[in-house]
Amino acid sequence: xxxxxxxxxxxxxxxxxxxxxxxxxxxxxxxxxxxxxxxxxxxxxxxxxxxxxxxxxxxxxxxxxxxxxxxxxxxxxxxxxxxxxxxxxxxxxxxxxxxxxxxxxxxxxxxxxxxxxxxxxxxxxxxxxxxxxxxxxxxxxxxxxxxxxxxxxxxxxxxxxxxxxxxxxxxxxxxxxxxxxxxxxxxxxxxxxxxxxxxxxxxxxxxxxxxxxxxxxxxxxxxxxxxxxxxxxxxxxxxxxxxxxxxxxxxxxxxxxxxxxxxxxxxxxxxxxxxxxxxxxxxxxxxxxxxxxxxxxxxxxxxxxxxxxxxxxxxxxxxxxxxxxxxxxxxxxxxxxxxxxxxxxxxxxxxxxxxxxxxxxxxxxxxxxxxxxxxxxxxxxxxxxxxxxxxxxxxxxxxxxxxxxxxxxxxxxxxxxxxxxxxxxxxxxxxxxxxxxxxxxxxxxxxxxxxxxxxxxxxxxxxxxx
Amino acid sequence: xxxxxxxxxxxxxxxxxxxxxxxxxxxxxxxxxxxxxxxxxxxxxxxxxxxxxx
Numbered sequence: 001x002x003x004x005x006x007x008x009x010x011x012x013x014x015x016x017x018x019x020x021x022x023x024x025x026x027x028x029x030x031x032x033x034x035x036x037x038x039x040x041x042x043x044x045x046x047x048x049x050x051x052x053x054x055x056x057x058x059x060x061x062x063x064x065x066x067x068x069x070x071x072x073x074x075x076x077x078x079x080x081x082x083x084x085x086x087x088x089x090x091x092x093x094x095x096x097x098x099x100x101x102x103x104x105x106x107x108x109x110x111x112x113x114x115x116x117x118x119x120x121x122x123x124x125x126x127x128x129x130x131x132x133x134x135x136x137x138x139x140x141x142x143x144x145x146x147x148x149x150x151x152x153x154x155x156x157x158x159x160x161x162x163x164x165x166x167x168x169x170x171x172x173x174x175x176x177x178x179x180x181x182x183x184x185x186x187x188x189x190x191x192x193x194x195x196x197x198x199x200x201x202x203x204x205x206x207x208x209x210x211x212x213x214x215x216x217x218x219x220x221x222x223x224x225x226x227x228x229x230x231x232x233x234x235x236x237x238x239x240x241x242x243x244x245x246x247x248x249x250x251x252x253x254x255x256x257x258x259x260x261x262x263x264x265x266x267x268x269x270x271x272x273x274x275x276x277x278x279x280x281x282x283x284x285x286x287x288x289x290x291x292x293x294x295x296x297x298x299x300x301x302x303x304x305x306x307x308x309x310x311x312x313x314x315x316x317x318x319x320x321x322x323x324x325x326x327x328x329x330x331x332x333x334x335x336x337x338x339x340x341x342x343x344x345x346x347x348x349x350x351x352x353x354x355x356x357x358x359x360x361x362x363x364x365x366x367x368x369x370x371x372x373x374x375x376x377x378x379x380x381x382x383x384x385x386x387x388x389x390x391x392x393x394x395x396x397x398x399x400x401x402x403x404x405x406x407x408x409x410x411x412x413x414x415x416x417x418x419x420x421x422x423x424x425x426x427x428x429x430x431x432x433x434x435x436x437x438x439x440x441x442x443x444x445x446x447x448x449x450x451x452x453x454x455x456x457x458x459x460x461x462x463x464x465x466x
Numbered sequence: 467x468x469x470x471x472x473x474x475x476x477x478x479x480x481x482x483x484x485x486x487x488x489x490x491x492x493x494x495x496x497x498x499x500x501x502x503x504x505x506x507x508x509x510x511x512x513x514x515x516x517x518x519x520x
Contacts, residue, residue: 106495108495108499109495113497117500143506144504146503147500147503150493150495150499150500151500175469254493450507
C-alpha cells in the first residue's frame with residue numbers, strides 16, 4: 001500500500017500536464033456554474049451566421065444556395081426587387097396585378113399547365129407581393145430542381161399579355177380587394193388613415209392598389225412594367241434544402257445566363273419629415289372604435305429601427321406592455337393594443353393602435369396614451385424591463401431561423417433589400433450593444449407627436465349625425 | 467502567307483464551332499420540354515437513421 005501511495009504522489013508531482021488538466025477541468029466546471037467566473041457578466045445572445053454559397057451571373061442575377069440534406073425536398077424561390085412602393089400614381093396595384101398575370105401562361109406554356117406540372121411531381125407553388133418585393137416559390141422533391149429553374153426562366157422572359165385574360169383576372173383581383181380590404185373594417189380604416197398620413201408619397205397606397213387604378217391598368221402597362229422590373233439584375237434566386245451547389249449553379253447558368261440586364265427605374269424614396277401632427281377620422285360600419293397612430297421610421301437595416309422595435313415591445317406590443325398594464329388592466333380604458341414597424345428597404349412606418357373599451361372612452365384613452373408616452377420619455381425604462389424585452393426579442397429573431405427554408409428566406413430578403421444576407425445575425429449583435437438610453441433616444445426622435453398621424457375609425461352613425 | 471492563311475482558317479473554324487456550341491446551349495422552351503423535365507424519375511434517397519437496441 002505504501003508503495004502505491006508513494007507512486008501516486010510521485011506521479012502527480014512529476015506529471016505537470018495531469019495537474020494542469022485537472023486545473024483546467026475545474027475552471028471549466030466553475031465557469032459553467034458561475035458565468036461571472038469566466039469573466040462574462042451576462043451571456044450575450046449570439047446566432048451563428050447562416051452558411052450559404054452564391055454565384056452571380058454577368059447579367060446581375062445572383063443565386064444563393066442553402067444546403068440541408070436531411071430530407072429529399074427543396075424550396076426554389078425567385079425574388080424581384082419591386083413592390084407597391086415602386087408604383088406611380090394611376091397604376092397603383094400593378095405589382096400585385098402582374099403577380100396574378102404570371103400564372104396565366106407564357107408563350108410556351110398554356111394557362112393552368114404550370115400548376116399541373118408542379119402538382120404532377122407532388123410539389124406546391126405560390127407567390128406574394130409586398131411593399132418592396134415580389135416573390136414566387138416552389139416546394140419540390142429535390143430531383144425536380146431543373147423543372148423549377150426552367151419554368152421560372154420561361155416566366156422571366158416569355159410572359160403572355162392577352163387583354164381578354166387580363167380583364168378576367170382583373171375581376172379576381174377586385175374580388176380579392178373586396179374580401180381583404182373593403183369588407184374588413186380595420187383593413188379599410190388602416191388603408192384610409194395611412195393614405196392621409198403618407199399622402200403624396202410612395203407609402204400612400206397599399207399593395208392591392210386603389211380600385212380605380214385596378215379598373216384601368218392596361219395590358220400594355222403591365223407588359224411595360226414587367227419588362228422594366230422583371231430583369232435578371234433586379235432578381236435573386238434562392239434554393240434551400242436538399243440541393244447541391246455545383247448542380248444548382250450549372251442549371252442556373254443554363255437557364256439564366258443568356259438574359260440581358262435592364263435599367264431599373266428607381267424613385268427618390270426619402271420621406272419628407274413630418275413637422276406637425278395630423279388627425280384623420282374615418283366613419284365606417286362598425287360598433288367598435290379604433291385608434292391608429294402612424295409614425296415615420298427609418299429603413300429596416302437601421303440601428304434605430306432595432307431600438308424602436310424594442311421600445312414598441314415595451315410600450316405597446318407585449319402582453320405586459322405599458323399600455324396593456326395601465327390602460328387595459330388598471331384603468332379599463334381599452335380592450336386591446338399593439339404596435340409594430342413595417343420593415344422596408346426605404347423609410348417606412350410604425351403603427352401603434354388601441355381599441356377603447358367603449359366609444360365614450362376614446363378621448364380619455366387617447367389622453368392617457370399620450371401621458372404614458374410622455375412618462376416613458378421622461379422617466380425611461382427599467383433595467384429589468386429592458387433585459388426581458390431584449391432577450392425575448394432576440395429569441396424571436398432566433399426562432400424565425402428554426403429551419404433552412406426560414407433562414408434562407410430571411411437571408412434572401414436582407415440580401416435583396418440591403419445586400420446583407422446575415423443582417424439578422426448582425427442585428428442580434430448590435431441589440432446586445434444597445435443601452436436603455438439608446439432606446440429612449442430613438443423613441444423620442446421618431447415617436448414625437450409632430451411626426452404622428454392620429455387616426456380614428458368611428459361608428460358610421462356618429463359620422464352621419466355630424 | 468500560306469501559314470497565315472491556315473491560321474486564319476483555323477481561327478475562323480474555331481469561331482464558327484464556338485458560336486454553334488453557344489447556339490446549341492440555348493434552351494428552347496415548349497410544353498413538351500417541360501413535360502419531359504416533370505416526367506424524369508423522382509429520386510427519393512434513403513433517409514439515414516440509427517437503431518439503438520438495449
